[in-house]
Every structure is written in C-alpha cells, then in structure tokens.
Amino acid sequence: MARRFLVLWFRHLTTDWFLLHRPALQETPFVLAAPDHGRMIIRAANVIAQAQGINNGMAVADAKVLVPLVEVLDDKPELPAQLLKALALWCIRYTPIAAVDLPDGLILDITGCAHLWGGERPYFKDIVTRLRSSGYDVRGAMADTIGAAWAIARFGRMTPIIERDGQVVALYPLPPAALRLEPANLDRLKKLGLYRIGDIAGMPRSALRRRFGKELLLRLDQAFGQEAEAIESVQPIEPFQERLPCLEPIRNAGGIEIALTRLLETLCDRLQKEGKGLRTAIFKGYRVDGGLVQIAIGTNRATHNVPHLFKLLQEKINTLEPDLGIELFVLEAPKVEDLSPLQEALWGGACGLEDVGLGELLDRIANKMGAGVIRRYLPDEHHWPERSTKPAGSLLEKAMTAWPDDRPRPIHLLTKPEPIEVTAPIPDYPPMLFRYKNKLHTIKRADGPERIEQEWWIEGAKHRDYYAVEDEEGARYWLFRSGHYAGIHTSQWFIHGFFA
Amino acid sequence: MPATKEDIIMQLRKDILLLQGFKPTSVSVIDVGLGPVTHAFPNAVFPTGAIHEFVSTGAENAAAAGGFVAGLTGALMGSGGACVWISSGRKVFPPALKAFGIEPDRVIFLDLKREKEVFWAMEEALKCEGLAAVIGETPEIGLTVSRRLQLAVEQSQVTGFLLHHNPRHLNAIAAVARWKITPLASTLSEGMPGIGFPRWNVELERVRNGQPGTWQVEWSAGRFHPVVPELLALPQLEGSQEQRRKTG
Numbered sequence: 001m002a003r004r005f006l007v008l009w010f011r012h013l014t015t016d017w018f019l020l021h022r023p024a025l026q027e028t029p030f031v032l033a034a035p036d037h038g039r040m041i042i043r044a045a046n047v048i049a050q051a052q053g054i055n056n057g058m059a060v061a062d063a064k065v066l067v068p069l070v071e072v073l074d075d076k077p078e079l080p081a082q083l084l085k086a087l088a089l090w091c092i093r094y095t096p097i098a099a100v101d102l103p104d105g106l107i108l109d110i111t112g113c114a115h116l117w118g119g120e121r122p123y124f125k126d127i128v129t130r131l132r133s134s135g136y137d138v139r140g141a142m143a144d145t146i147g148a149a150w151a152i153a154r155f156g157r158m159t160p161i162i163e164r165d166g167q168v169v170a171l172y173p174l175p176p177a178a179l180r181l182e183p184a185n186l187d188r189l190k191k192l193g194l195y196r197i198g199d200i201a202g203m204p205r206s207a208l209r210r211r212f213g214k215e216l217l218l219r220l221d222q223a224f225g226q227e228a229e230a231i232e233s234v235q236p237i238e239p240f241q242e243r244l245p246c247l248e249p250i251r252n253a254g255g256i257e258i259a260l261t262r263l264l265e266t267l268c269d270r271l272q273k274e275g276k277g278l279r280t281a282i283f284k285g286y287r288v289d290g291g292l293v294q295i296a297i298g299t300n301r302a303t304h305n306v307p308h309l310f311k312l313l314q315e316k317i318n319t320l321e322p323d324l325g326i327e328l329f330v331l332e333a334p335k336v337e338d339l340s341p342l343q344e345a346l347w348g349g350a351c352g353l354e355d356v357g358l359g360e361l362l363d364r365i366a367n368k369m370g371a372g373v374i375r376r377y378l379p380d381e382h383h384w385p386e387r388s389t390k391p392a393g394s395l396l397e398k399a400m401t402a403w404p405d406d407r408p409r410p411i412h413l414l415t416k417p418e419p420i421e422v423t424a425p426i427p428d429y430p431p432m433l434f435r436y437k438n439k440l441h442t443i444k445r446a447d448g449p450e451r452i453e454q455e456w457w458i459e460g461a462k463h464r465d466y467y468a469v470e471d472e473e474g475a476r477y478w479l480f481r482s483g484h485y486a487g488i489h490t491s492q493w494f495i496h497g498f499f500a
Numbered sequence: 501m502p503a504t505k506e507d508i509i510m511q512l513r514k515d516i517l518l519l520q521g522f523k524p525t526s527v528s529v530i531d532v533g534l535g536p537v538t539h540a541f542p543n544a545v546f547p548t549g550a551i552h553e554f555v556s557t558g559a560e561n562a563a564a565a566g567g568f569v570a571g572l573t574g575a576l577m578g579s580g581g582a583c584v585w586i587s588s589g590r591k592v593f594p595p596a597l598k599a600f601g602i603e604p605d606r607v608i609f610l611d612l613k614r615e616k617e618v619f620w621a622m623e624e625a626l627k628c629e630g631l632a633a634v635i636g637e638t639p640e641i642g643l644t645v646s647r648r649l650q651l652a653v654e655q656s657q658v659t660g661f662l663l664h665h666n667p668r669h670l671n672a673i674a675a676v677a678r679w680k681i682t683p684l685a686s687t688l689s690e691g692m693p694g695i696g697f698p699r700w701n702v703e704l705e706r707v708r709n710g711q712p713g714t715w716q717v718e719w720s721a722g723r724f725h726p727v728v729p730e731l732l733a734l735p736q737l738e739g740s741q742e743q744r745r746k747t748g
Contacts, residue, residue: 352580353606355630361584365610365621375609377594389594392605399605403598408695411570411600412563413593444685447694470695474685475560497593498559500567500600500683500698500719 002164004114006095006124007149008106008131008140010087014079015046020135030071033060043075047137080104087131088234094127099231105153107146107231120161143167146231147223151178151197168224172198179219185212197223240278240333242267249288249325256285256317256326261310263331268304277302277339283313285326293320298371299363300395301356302337308360312367353395362395379403383452385413385496407450408468410478410497417494420479424493427485430467434479436495441471449481468499476500517542522709532575535726537702537717541677542709548576549657550676551649555664555705562665564683564700566592567600569661571719573633574601576659581632584625586610586618587663590637601722619645626652626660637663646673678706684716699727 010016014032019025029049033040040060049070054063060072080103088098088106094117097109110123117123124142131138141152141160148167152160155178162170171178174197176189188211194200200208201220208216221227242263250256260283271277279302284294295316303309320326362374378399380390388404424431430446447468454461462483470476476499482492503511522542530548532538538546552572556565573583574597583606585592590611594604610625612618615638622636626649641649641662653660662675680703686696697720704712716727 352582352630353608355582355628357628357630358582358608361624361628362608364624368620369612369617373610373612375611376605376607377609378605379595385593385595389604399603403595403604405598409596409599410563410593411567411596412559412591413596414591445688445693445695468695470685472685473560474683474699476563476683476686476695476698477560498563499695500563500570500596500700 002144003109003111004120004142004144005146005149006108006110006127006140006142007101007146007153008087008091008108008127008138009150009153010084010104010106011137011139012044012046013083013104013136014044014075016136017079017083018073019046025071028071029054029067029069030073031060031063032075033072034075034077040072085234087136091127092235094123096235096237097231097233098235099233101150105150107149109231109233110142124161143170145223145225146229147180147219148225150180151223154178165225168201171223172196172201176200179216179223181219182215185216188212240267240271240276240336242270242331244329244331246327246329249322249327250285250329251322251325253317256320256322256329257314259326259329260313260317260331261306263329264306264309264313267331267333268306268309271304271333271336271339275339276336277304278309278333279335279337280333281309281313282332282334284330284332285320285322286328286330287322287326288324291323293322293326295320297363297367299359300366301359302339303356303360303363304339305356305360308363312363315364315367359395382455384454385409385452408447408499410468410476411500413478413497414495417480417496420493420495422479422481422491422493424481424485424491428465430469431479431493434469434477434493434495436477441473441475441477443469444472445470452480466496514543517709520709530576532572533723534717535724537704537713537715537726540704540707540711540713547676548659549653551646551653551660551662551674553662553664553673553675553678555667555670555678555680557666561682562591562663564698565663565665565679565681567698567719568679568681568700568702568717569635569663570597570600570602571724572661573635575723577602577606577632580606582606582608583631583633583635584608584610584621584628585635585637586612586621586625587635587637588612588615588618600719615639619649622660623648623652626658627656629656629658631658633659633661635661635663637665640664640667640669640671641673643671643673646671646675650674676708677704677710679703680705686718 029052030046031042031049031054032044033042042056042058042060042063044056045054052067054066063070084100084106088100091098091106091108095108095110095113099107101107114120114123117126120142124140128138128140139153141149141156143149143152143162144164144167148162148171151171151174152162155174175195176197177186179197205217218227222229244259244263250259280298282294282296284292286292295313297312366374376392377389378392379401380388381401382388421435422431423433428449430448432443434441449465449467451463451465453463464480464482466478466480468476468478477495478497478499479493479495482494485491529545532546534546538544541547554565554569556562577583585607590609597604597607610621612621618636618638622634625631625634649660682701684699684701686699688696697718699718702717703714706712718725718727
C-alpha cells in the first residue's frame with residue numbers, strides 16, 4: 001500500500017512553550033540563551049525579537065545593542081525533546097505511528113488514517129488548527145515520503161498537501177536545504193551555484209557521488225521515494241507474543257502442555273490488562289534440529305479465557321512432532337481485538353447468540369471439524385426458495401430484513417426438486433393424484449397456485465406454480481409445475497418439500 | 501384447615517414418584533403449551549433439561565416430527581434464546597421455522613458428515629448452558645452414547661431432542677420420553693378450500709415415570725392446540741380411528 005506521511009514543523013517550539021507558561025512575556029521581545037565559550041549565545045528568539053533583527057546563534061551582547069529591552073532567559077537544552085515527545089503522544093489520536101524529529105519537528109505515518117476524518121484536507125486542518133489554538137506556531141505538509149513532507153513543511157510556498165506521486169514536481173523549485181543535508185554540502189552546492197533541487201536532480205549520479213558523497217544521493221532518493229525511510233514511533237506497537245525457552249528439550253505431550261499453559265497464562269494476563277482478546281493464536285515450537293513446528297487456532301470472538309484456549313490448542317498438540325525435542329516455545333496472537341468486559345448474569349439461562357459459552361462451543365467445533373460445518377442463515381430478498389436464505393458472515397450479524405411468514409413454506413425442503421407423475425384435471429388446477437417413489441397419493445385438499453418467477457436476468461427460465469397439497473393420509477406436500485400448462489404428458493411436475 | 505382429599509392424593513403421588521427414583525429434572529417450569537399431553541409426564545410438567553426421542557419412518561413423518569420439535573423449541577427459546585440443530589444430510593428449510601415461533605437466524609445449523617461427529621457435537625452442545633435446546637438428527641443412537649448425553653443435560657439443564665429417522669432397530673436409550681409424530685388430515689369448516697393448520701397424531705410410546713398415550717394436536721396461531729375429540733366432526737373421528745388401526 002502506498003504510504004503517506006505528515007511532517008509537522010514547530011517554528012518557535014521553545015519560545016512558544018515559555019509564552020504558554022509566562023503569558024506576561026506576550027508583548028516583550030525575549031531570547032533563550034546558553035553559555036558557550038564564555039559568551040551567552042542565543043538559542044531561540046521569539047517572534048517579536050526576530051522581527052527586530054535578532055537571530056539564533058547571535059551573542060546576547062550583540063542582541064542587546066539591537067534591542068536594549070530584550071529579556072534574556074536561560075535555555076533548557078532538554079526541553080525540545082520533552083516537548084516533542086509529549087506532542088507526539090498527543091498525536092497518537094490521529095495515527096498509531098508518530099515519531100519525534102529533533103530538534104523541532106514531528107513525523108506521523110498517516111497511511112490509512114485520513115479517511116477517518118473525511119479525507120486528507122479535513123484531517124490536516126484538524127491537526128494544525130488544534131495545535132495552533134493550543135499556542136504552537138506550527139506548519140505541516142503531507143506527502144508520499146518523509147523527505148518531501150519535511151521539505152514542503154519548511155520551504156513550501158504552495159499547498160501543504162502534495163498529491164500522490166506529486167513530490168518530484170513539488171520539490172524541484174525548493175532550495176537544497178530542504179533535503180536535510182549537512183551544512184558542508186550545502187555550502188558546496190551554494191558555491192557551485194546550485195540553488196534549486198531541480199538543478200541537482202537532473203545531474204548524473206556518479207558526478208554527484210564524487211563531489212558530495214553518499215549523503216546527497218540518499219537524501220534525494222528518500223525525498224523522491226526511491227529509498228525507504230524508517231521512523232521510530234514514540235509508542236511502539238508491541239506484538240502479542242510470549243516466549244518460553246526450555247533448559248532441556250521437550251519431547252512429550254505432557255511437557256508441551258505445561259509449556260502451553262504457562263504461555264497462555266502470561267499472554268492472557270497481558271490481554272486482560274489491556275482489555276483485549278485474541279482471535280487467532282499460533283503456538284510454535286523451535287526444535288533442536290532447527291525445524292519449526294506449529295499449530296494455529298482461530299476463535300469466533302475475542303477471548304482471553306485460558307481454559308478455553310488451552311482446550312482448543314490441546315486438541316492439536318498431537319499433530320506437533322517434537323522429534324529430538326523442542327527447545328523454545330513461542331505463543332503469538334497475530335489478530336487481537338478489543339474486548340468489552342461482560343456483565344455477569346445473576347441468573348443463568350438461555351441468553352441467545354451473545355452467550356460466551358456458545359461462542360466457545362462453536363470455536364471447539366470449528367477447530368475440530370472446520371468452520372464450514374457451522375451455518376447460520378439470514379433472509380435474502382429472493383422469492384426463489386433455494387435462494388431465499390444466505391449464510392451469515394458472523395455469529396452476531398443481524399438480519400437486514402424480517403423473515404417473511406406470509407406464505408406457507410415446507411419444514412423439509414428437498415435440495416433438488418424430484419420429478420413426479422401427476423394427473424391434473426384442468427390447467428392451473430391442483431393435481432388430483434400424484435405418484436412419488438412408486439406410491440400413489442390421492443389429493444384431498446390443495447392450496448395454490450403460488451407463482452414464483454425466476455429472476456428476470458436468467459434467460460429462458462421457467463416460472464414455478466406451487467401447490468400445497470394434502471393426501472388421503474393427511475401428509476402434506478409442496479408440489480410445483482415448471483412453466484405453463486402444456487398438456488398432460490408434456491407438463492413438468494416436481495415435488496419440492498414436505499410440510500409438517 | 502384440613503387438607504382436601506385431592507391434595508392428599510397429589511402429595512401421595514409425588515411421594516410415590518420420589519420412591520420410584522424420579523428426580524425432577526429442572527427447577528424452572530416452561531409451559532410449552534401442550535395442554536393435556538403434559539399430564540402424561542410426572543407431576544404434569546413437561547420435562548425440560550432432559551433428552552426426548554422422536555422416531556419417524558418415511559419423509560412425511562419425518563417432516564411432521566420436525567415441525568412438532570420446531571414448535572417445542574420455539575416455546576423453549578422464547579424471545580431471545582438460541583438453539584443448535586445438528587444433522588448429517590439436513591433437510592430443514594430455515595424460513596419455515598418462522599411459522600413455529602423460531603427466528604431462523606437464531607438457529608445454528610451444524611452439518612456434519614459422520615454419525616460419530618454428530619454425537620460428539622451433540623454432547624458438546626448439550627454441555628453449553630446458554631442454549632435453549634439442541635436438536636440432533638441421527639438414524640439411531642446406542643445406550644452408552646445416550647447416557648453420556650443424559651449426563652450432559654443433567655449438568656447443564658439444556659433440553660435435547662433426538663430425531664431418529666428410519667432407525668434400523670430401536671434401542672432402549674436413556675431418554676425421558678419416546679415420541680412418535682404422524683401427520684393427520686387438517687380440518688376446515690365445510691366448503692372452505694385450501695389446507696388447514698398442521699395437525700398431528702402425537703403418540704408417547706414411552707415415558708419415564710409417566711403414562712404413555714395418544715393425543716391429537718394442532719398448530720395454529722403460533723401455539724399448540726390439543727384437538728378435543730368431542731368437537732371433531734364425525735367423518736374426522738372415523739378417519740382418526742382408521743389411522744389408529746393402521747398404526748396400531
């Protein structure tokens with residue numbers, strides 16, 4: 001899947017923080033300074049100070065000449081890292097992967113997140129306006145690569161949202177500083193008169209490597225999306241995995257069961273603490289001879305019930321071949337879902353499809369005989385009886401339409417209608433007699449016809465005229481004639497079901 | 501206040517049942533609406549939390565038994581219950597269950613291949629306390645397996661229905677009752693066209709601590725209605741006697 005990134009740039013990160021904590025500074029020019037070789041050097045200046053000509057890296061004495069009233073505060077060197085970490089954690093609400101980009105930025109991997117806010121534009125607007133309203137002067141950009149987003153956030157003049165595969169066009173007019181290069185390389189580019197990325201990008205790669213080293217090419221590739229770039233999220237997504245190394249290789253089922261119980265207990269304990277349940281589990285055994293044996297189970301609903309999961313896995317333990325022995329057991333839960341805590345019922349009783357016990361029963365059956373044997377049906381809007389039901393996707397899927405009950409339907413339906421011989425008096429009248437499996441049935445009562453048309457898009461299909469009939473012994477049948485009446489011998493009659 | 505004669509007799513009957521080794525199977529009483537048929541059972545209570553056996557031969561009788569069981573299950577499921585229908589070679593048409601008071605999407609069908617799997621699934625399902633009923637379709641069942649099922653329901657109080665279609669031979673099994681359901685001709689008032697409500701001849705062949713007997717039951721307006729013989733029209737009475745001669 002194509003990835004998307006959002007880079008945020010805090011232009012006055014530390015001074016904004018000071019303003020938030022000391023609102024009295026709002027109107028005054030102030031700088032943050034730190035001692036360096038016996039001089040006080042400015043590390044950051046607020047907007048007012050910058051407007052009056054004070055820049056980062058100036059000595060405080062020089063700044064006081066320019067602006068006599070400037071307020072000098074002590075810089076806190078660890079402040080940017082702390083602030084960015086807190087801001088990245090705040091951004092977890094927008095995406096699970098948010099990384100700190102020192103000294104003054106954040107990188108968010110927003111792949112597959114923006115549609116939850118109704119598209120990239122509202123998503124972007126939401127993040128930026130919220131950060132701005134909380135007092136941080138922030139700029140941002142979205143692109144397919146981190147490099148491009150970084151460049152547009154800091155140097156972009158046009159739109160902050162770069163369309164898919166649009167980074168090349170967007171980056172060409174920007175200065176080389178947008179490529180995150182070393183100062184030495186930047187100076188060299190400037191000396192050579194290369195002021196735009198577009199000037200560099202067209203040059204032969206070997207020439208660029210000789211003059212500027214590997215760094216420039218790497219940064220170019222990263223910006224244009226030819227080289228992958230990894231970021232480290234502030235909140236790493238920890239896999240649900242437990243390991244159990246064994247002192248002695250395990251060779252018997254009893255030992256494997258003990259290992260399984262221990263792993264399940266620790267894993268389920270963690271799942272329970274985080275309010276989650278697993279849907280699939282893989283139990284792996286690494287053998288002494290380097291082989292890998294594994295068993296996998298799936299459950300119908302999220303669970304962290306140790307005895308239940310143990311039972312599911314236990315049935316498959318005999319398919320594991322320990323051979324010379326298993327020295328490491330690993331239990332993984334690749335698919336984990338949130339599990340809402342259940343209210344314990346005070347009086348047990350029939351509690352329907354939501355019942356946990358039923359879910360566990362179906363897990364055991366699916367585990368032993370395959371999920372295909374479990375069927376649940378929902379009404380489907382087709383008149384044709386064979387097509388009037390559809391299999392339900394999950395245990396809790398609700399019926400979208402009500403079950404029709406205006407027409408009588410037989411309790412037993414033949415999967416394939418069977419032909420019968422019939423004597424019918426007049427067209428469109430129920431038959432008088434029919435012969436099914438060499439037994440003659442005299443019809444005493446009949447109801448019908450109920451005409452059921454085949455779907456119109458099926459060409460040449462015949463409709464069916466259904467009759468519910470009762471014979472002299474009281475047995476009730478569902479018969480139909482396929483197509484129109486066409487004489488005694490040419491009409492096709494079938495039996496399709498048995499009424500209760 | 502001195503106890504009346506009926507009360508004393510009722511109490512004595514209950515005592516005799518207990519002496520005979522009868523254990524009331526379930527705590528709660530669910531009225532399945534069978535009326536006089538329930539009087540065949542001890543204490544005139546339809547036993548839930550037990551195994552019922554239904555024997556049928558022929559496709560027509562199998563459908564009748566299926567409908568009757570669906571009616572019972574519908575009453576047991578109430579508004580929110582769920583049931584499991586286990587079979588190999590299923591014929592039940594889910595939309596038809598709606599007429600018997602069951603929401604068809606509350607039924608979970610297990611279509612298994614072998615008889616052994618049906619027994620295993622049935623035992624596991626009967627252990628599941630959240631279910632209203634478990635229906636199992638097999639040609640027959642052995643005594644040992646039936647005792648295992650019986651033990652499961654004693655623990656979980658789930659009602660089990662065993663549908664035996666075309667049994668090779670009838671074993672004595674650990675079920676609370678053996679039923680035989682055959683279809684009866686429906687009745688309509690004179691001159692009305694069409695087919696009336698489903699009507700069955702319900703025969704209790706064997707009841708533990710109870711009285712076997714034969715009744716006629718009709719399914720209409722969403723519940724069982726016992727057919728009172730006095731109200732039957734004369735030709736129908738003859739018909740049913742003929743029926744009895746045939747079956748007996």
